[in-house]
Amino acid sequence: METILWTHLGEPMASFSEEEKPAALIPLDALPKANRAEVVDLPPGRGARRQLGDLGIFVGAVLRKERSAPLGGPVLVRVQGTLVALGRRLAHRVLVRILP
Amino acid sequence: MSVLPKRVGGCCAGCGQGCAATPGRVLRVGLIGQPNCGKSTLFNAVAGYRSATGNYPGTTVRLTWSRVRVNGAEIELIDVPGIYSLSASSPTEKAAKQFLLSREVDVIVNVVDASLLGRSLELTLELQELGVPMVVSLNMMDEAHRKGMAIRVPQLSQELRAPVVETIATRGVGVRELFSRVMAPPDLVPGPVTSSGWTAETERAISRLERGIASGSGSRAGARFLAVKLLEKDEDILGQAGPEARELAGRVGEEFAQAHGHALDDVVVRERRERAAALAEQTVSAGRPHADFREALDDLLTHPFWGYVFLVLVLGSLFWAVFGIGRWTEKELLGALGAAFAPVTAGLGHHALAYALASSLWDGFVGGAAIVLPYLIPFLFGLALLEDTGYLPRIAYLLDGLCHRIGLHGTSVVPVVLGYGCSVPACLATRVLPSRRDRFLATVLATLVPCSARSTVIFALAAFYLGPAWALTIFAFNALVVFASGWLLARLWPEVSMGMILEVPRYEWPSLRMTARKVWLRLREFVVVSWPLLIGGSAVLGLAEYWHWDRVLNMALSPLTRVLGLPPAVGVTLIFGVLRKELTMVMLVQALGTTNLHAVLSTAQILAFTVFVTFYVPCLASLAAMTKEIGRKLTALAAAYSFALATMLALAARILLTALHLA
Structure with a gap:
């Protein structure tokens, strides 16, 4: 994602030194189990955004991936102390940044 | 489901059969809360054999109505379907919003899952804008304690300008106290809120539209709520609003975007969310959570094999x-x-x-x-x-x-x-x-x-x-x-559907009763x-x-x-x-x-x-x-x-x- 952005935008911004460079953005379904991450982007569409926001999943929210179900099943995340199951396709369109 | 409330829909949508606020009729109390907050359990604790409770979001999809005697007085209790917010537009949420806007309710009891305070308060803040007297039931206090949360209730009550009562509906704790606050003399119940913690520029935009709506309809009732919802571009409310209100809302939104560089609907949602989070942060001291075997249970019960x-x-x-x-x-x-x-x-x-x-x-x-x-x-x-x-x-x-x-x-x-x-x-x-x-x-x-x-x-x-x-x-x-x-x-x-978005509530030990x-x-x-x-x-x-x-x-x-x-x-x-x-x-x-x-x-x-x-x-x-x-x-x-x-x-x-x- 990041590299695609850089190729489209030209040179990386000069202000980022090597250490400060933010962690790569990955779709939520690719987030490894038991990792914490910050939500960076949500799928477009008011309906989905509202529904996700109601359950505590909004840009800037911090969540922890618990696991995902087999057979392309949903992704289970813990957010604000509750569990939320997100369909795999939807989870693929939620971009997150891994937190240490 | 077997319960056919005696007056499904009809009365709540304004049937004109003596439903309007007439002096001397019993207090009409609406129970409102997010799914799985224990609202139906609370309803059952007072209403007896009237409504089913469920752990699944949306089990109580119709308004269940019951006339009950609490603390020696008779009231009408209405169980509104569980809703996360007044913004989304599933049939359930539409029904709840319509009911609230019909102004058939004298007091709102907002049931809140204390262990999920930050998220739950967003709905509370939305309800506050209705200007209907409200009492907050801080439910599931046992779960909050288990999470190590200590909630400063008086402070929360002050910030919300509404009585807040701690309850554990499953064990009937605090229920009497809650309803005594519901039936308290009016001076204890706050009137409409005028400054609800928006930033100055957002507040200006809301007030401007609110005044416009109030002068258009000749009534201040619900004008603030409608103003906020119009600025949020709520489809239901936009559909019902008159052309002048819609036009004014559009203008206010445009001018705001030009002046501040942000879409007003996003700003409204974000500010409310931030205020809810800040409220929770100010009033909760987090302590050590007790070990919860239910998380281990989930590891097993949602395991891929x-x-x-x-x-x-x-x-x-x-x-x-x-x-x-x-x-x-x-x-x-x-x-x-x-x-x-x-x-x-x-x-x-x-x-x-x-x-x-x-x-x-x-x-x-x-x-x-x-x-x-x-x-x-x-x-x-x-x-x-x-x-x-x-x-x-x-x-x-x-x-x-x-x-x-x-x-x-x-x-x-x-x-x-x-x-x-x-x-x-x-x-x-x-x-x-x-x-x-x-x-x-x-x-x-x-x-x-x-x-x-x-x-x-x-x-x-x-x-x-x-x-x-x-x-x-x-x-x-x-x-x-x-x-x-x-x-x-x-x-x-x-059809390509959006996919599942489902809250998976924590396990509850079922109450046999x-x-x-x-x-x-x-x-x-x-x-x-x-x-x-x-x-x-x-x-x-x-x-x-x-x-x-x-x-x-x-x-x-x-x-x-x-x-x-x-x-x-x-x-x-x-x-x-x-x-x-x-x-x-x-x-x-x-x-x-x-x-x-x-x-x-x-x-x-x-x-x-x-x-x-x-x-x-x-x-x-x-x-x-x-x-x-x-x-x-x-x-x-x-x-x-x-x-x-x-x-x-x-x-x-x-x-x-x-x-x-x-x-």
Whole structure:
């Protein structure tokens, strides 16, 4: 994602030194189990955004991936102390940044 | 669901029958909260046997109304469906919003899950803008303590400008105190809030629109709420607003975007969210959480392998428990009740008409007591446990992947599983699904699944006469047909749905009292509606046989019974089955004149009958619920589909069994 952005935008911004460079953005379904991450982007569409926001999943929210179900099943995340199951396709369109 | 509130919709939408605020009428209190906040439990704690509670978002999809006596005074309590916010537009949320805007409510009790304070307060802040007096029930305090949370209630109360009362609804803690605050003198209940913590520029935009709406309608009531919702671009409210209000809202939004460089609707949502989070942060001190075994339990129950093993175990043991308890009880009761009737037979021996009447009435009674209840009670109990423990959403999580294979929304597993209890609440539960197409699919599949009445037929016919393996086969076969139907329908009406967004609530230790209430509530439907119908139907059939009227009906249905290879006398029972599915079996006993059905019907015939009853047209109550959810045309389509399916499958079962010489 990041590299695609850089190729489209030209040179990386000069202000980022090597250490400060933010962690790569990955779709939520690719987030490894038991990792914490910050939500960076949500799928477009008011309906989905509202529904996700109601359950505590909004840009800037911090969540922890618990696991995902087999057979392309949903992704289970813990957010604000509750569990939320997100369909795999939807989870693929939620971009997150891994937190240490 | 069995509870038909006395005044569903009508009054709340303003029926004009003395509903308007008139002095001297009882206080009308609306219970509002997010799904799984314990709202229905609180409602039940005061309202008694009136509403079912559930752990699944959207179980209480209709407004349940109850007149109750709390702390010595009478009030009207309205259980509003669980909603996350007043922004989304699922049918449930629309219904709740309409109710609140109708201004039929004098006091709002906002039930909040204290352990999820930050998220829950967003709804509280939205409700605050309605300007209706509000009392906050800080519920599930035990869970908050377990999480190590200490909440400074007085501070929260001050910030919200509303009384806040700590409660634990499951144990009745704080409920008296809550309602004493609800009925407190008006000076303790805050008036409309004018500055609700928006930033100055947002507040200016809201106030400007609010003034515009108030001068346009000549009333300040609800103007602030409408202003905020219009600025949020709420589709429902935009649809209802007058052109001037819409135009002003558009202008205010545009000017805001030009001046501040942000879309006002996003800003409103974000500021409210931030304020809720800040409120929670200010009033909660986080301590050490107690170790929670439920997280370990979830590791096991949602495990990619063990999760499915447990799923099969849970559903399997439910089946065996229902069958075991049911069969033993049926046998004992049939024996005992049969012996009890013997003296009547002897006494009425030569009064043919009196005997026909007495024995058919008795058969109807026995059918309910000995054949239906022994299976129905354990079944409903098991299902209520699945709901109340919170296992049901885990089933949805585990099966979502499989569902997507057949083009279904994973959340539709819940209505379909509820369909095993009764098709009516299953149809209502489809309201949580996002699109019309998903609701249609889930409705059709949920009504194809054998409801408890049809399960009773399967248990009492196939399992009782042919053995449990046959019953299990029918259930498995049914699941296969449901699966295939889903696959077929999803291809006939393809749509890329957004996918599952489902809160998976924590496990709750089911309260026996609450579960028993729920079972009773669903059972009451059988006891007060179906059982009398069953006894009456049995008498009608008995008399019809006595005067040989049933032949006409049986003759009319003979093409069908002939195709199914059943004796013509069975025809009339199938008509009763459209009223109530369990009637088919009891009427079968009555029509064939024996409780030892295997003596007069072959294995193939019993199976063909059971398969037909399992699949054919949903009962009247289900058809009514379906019509309400998906419309008349689609309901007719679904009914025709199930009838064709039933006939084909029953025929196939008979031919197959005969060919295999199993019958």
